[in-house]
């Protein structure tokens with residue numbers, strides 16, 4: 636399976652990073668070894684001194700597809716959750732400044748904690764999903780999928796031009812503003828709508 640991620644999909648997050656708004660979805664992949672499940676702890680790697688959380692809505696692909704039009708994209712995912720796109724921001728900035736791919740900063744072991752998946756039937760309007768991340772009981776990120784630059788449909792249409800989507804593939808759909816560093820002992824808890832889907836500690 637593969638994990639497809641969209642970068643820079645919320646304007647206010649682009650502003651906080653001082654990057655430029657893209658005209659097409661910005662895509663990168665994480666390997667399956669990045670996945671952390673069942674609220675297992677995340678261990679801060681020793682190669683970064685600025686490890687950032689990015690809470691994102693994650694779609695689970697449920698059907699084989701290629702060249703999917705946005706009109707039919709909703710038929711290709713059956714559940715969603717919140718995942719954390721952990722990012723070694725110091726590494727990412729160093730690579731970006733040198734004009735190099737920043738892959739390593741987001742794809743290391745444990746860089747993709749995943750919450751419990753909720754079936755799409757339980758989520759009324761996929762274009763208006765509230766989600767949030769609290770750290771140590773403090774609200775740190777709050778988003779709504781209506782603020783995405785590229786909707787779920789637009790993302791699936793775009794990525795399926797390049798990749799055959801397969802059952803079990805995951806799509807991280809971008810993070811709202813509020814990203815910041817984690818430290819040992821932090822407790823990250825994420826909600827998709829009213830449902831708590833993720834709850835884990837940083838070690």
Ligand code: MG
Pocket residue numbers: 640641642643689691720809810
């Ligand atoms: Mg991200």
